[in-house]
Amino acid sequence: MSPVKKSLLTILGLIMATTAALAAMKAMDAEVSPVPPVAGPAVDRQVTVSTEVVQDKVLKGADGRVTVSLNLTAARLPVLDNRPVQAADLVIVLDRSGSMEGRKLEDARQAVIRLLDQMGPGDRLGLVTYSSGVQTRSTLVPLTETNRRQLALAVRQLHAGGGTNLGGGLSRGIDLLMRTPAGDRQRRVILISDGLANQGVTDPVALGRMASAAVENRFTISTAGVGLDFNETLMTAIADQGAGHYHFLEDPRTFARVFEEELQSARQVAAADVAIRIPLEPGVRLISAGGYPVHHDRGTAVVRPGNLLSGQSRTLFLTFQVPTDVEKEITLGRVGLTYRHQDESHTVNAPRPLTVACVPDPAAVMASIKKDFWAEQVVREEFSQLKEAVAADIRDGKKDRAQARIQAYESKQEAINTVVGSGKVADNLSSDVQDLRRQVAETFTGAPAAVAEKKKQVSKSMQYDGYKMRRNQ
Template sequence: MQRKQLRTLFLLGVMIAVTCSALAYSDGKIKIPVIQPVKMTPVKVKAGQGIVTLSGNMVQNKVVYNGNGEVGLELTMTAADVSPVIAANGGKVDMVLVLDRSGSMQGDKINDARRAMLDLIDRMTEGDRLGIVSYANNAGVDFPLQNMTPANRERMKMAVSQIEAGGGTNLGEGLQLGLSLLERAVRSGNQNRLVLISDGLANQGITDPSELGRIAGRGATAERVTSTVGVGNDFNEILMTSLADHGTGKYYYLEDPGAFAAVFLEEFKRVVATVASGLEVKVPVTDGVRLVSAGGYPVTTSDGMAS
């Protein structure tokens, strides 16, 4: 045992001596290799001469040597000012409200949601169409997508007033049913919007945020935009933001369920102000370059162009 300890001490002594000799030989300086970043010239591009213009630039102008090779491209899309006549004549909407009526929505949440939906029904014009879906353990159509005639308004109000909370949260089925309502509808030329109202505590059916996000993404590919409204202090923020991101819509957090009406009206005004739709951005990619992510938007590459 003592011999092993002596051998260990001897080896340590040799290593220290070698290190000291190396330091003495190099004037006591240890040279650490410096990895120089690969410099890139910032590039700015601008395209489009019509009502919408697109500009872009690289987020960074250096790439670390032997790194993952990823860089960010920032694109900014700008719409020109349009006359009130254009905005007024366009902007009609086909909107489906998807309401969570599970047990966690009981009390003030469901009551405030119903009042806000009734307010929205009163404010929509006859050129708009509205449908209502609600879900708990299962999803159902409370009112199909219909024009806002005086008779339909009253029927919609009756349907909303009869929605009661109770049961589990099959959010995935509610989302799919709402999107299918828009998909099956006879084309009207209106903008397609789905507004999902929930605490996001999905516990039945599809519950994986990634899979639910893909469902919303497939709707966005067909120009059916999904926006979400998170309700309560215990809502699933990851899920609700993922749905809005993949659905290319807007995410809202409402600590006060009484603000539902304001949220609906803001969403509606955003639709009325739409001046262009069905836009596609194409980015040229040369050999060795690929577009790996587009902020939740689906990416396809063909003939040297990523879109």
């Protein structure tokens, strides 16, 4: 056996050993295999879709994971006389439980009043509050001067007290939009919470299922967690199922920024209700899609990454698993996109299906890696997965487990990069990974009370960073 091939086999062995170690840990989903194939861009008037397989060969008998880089780019909307392009319907669902007493509720009040000043007469706003019970402070109403004054008065009269019936508030906010005709409007629910759902519906699966009604009824649900005592996993899941955004507000003074971002993004939607649809060949599975839920509908994988804004470009990494028992070319599927623009439905399909080859030669597999796409996959997708997993370990007090994840990631990427030679990945390993390692160590240093507070702050901040980067938001 030649020295080169022996070296490649050694590297591949290290990669496979690392994979086994990660699987034994049961929680780290960072994919060991790099990624898959090519299809040129597909363009219609509003959206361009391009796909690239990061690695177009997989090793016979290996785990069969391949990743596709999917880029979605929206056209720029015309601006007419500096007027808003689209009217917005917003329903704010605000936590007023006892833990919101004081600064949090006051900042929330001021942020809603400021939002009223920014919305136009063609916009509509609804307000729901919840504690142990749920109150509709205002149905969805147009922002006439009279309605503005009444809404501002209702907001100023809010007070805190009671438990956290988050599910009841979410259900009421959804109902307000579903009972009001949409027209050609961008519609969203914004759910605010600073604590754990402890009354009414509390099951995360049931709350996620509740949020999924949004995509079926052409609106989105965004969430904002305030402070350090809410459940970030739940708030992320609700936003993902509702095709919206998750915001982390460690400082409640940033309430206004969240409302402004949601309003401005509602005004600039170029492609609404975006759905990625991939008819899968037998034996092929889509196992992850940039953190978004993957649904299956009669052999087709469906992912809903939210709206595309005017001029926006987003890249998501889709990871497939293919059979590797036989040497052959494998078709993954043909990526298609459906969306709405100006209340009309559109479909864009990639020009050709994505394919990979199952081969017995490790050197051929390593040589098929496309450096730039692989580097982006590592730094954006896999490192973000690592951060989210480490954040969960920190939250659970598992310092050694977090450090083991980091070491496993570092060993795997170093082994592959010995062959690929990406400067971007080298920088990630020498800088970002070392910073992450130090952050874990520092979080668990100090008196127990200080460590407990740092665990909450660091885990939420780290999870939020990974969430945004992985979804390219």
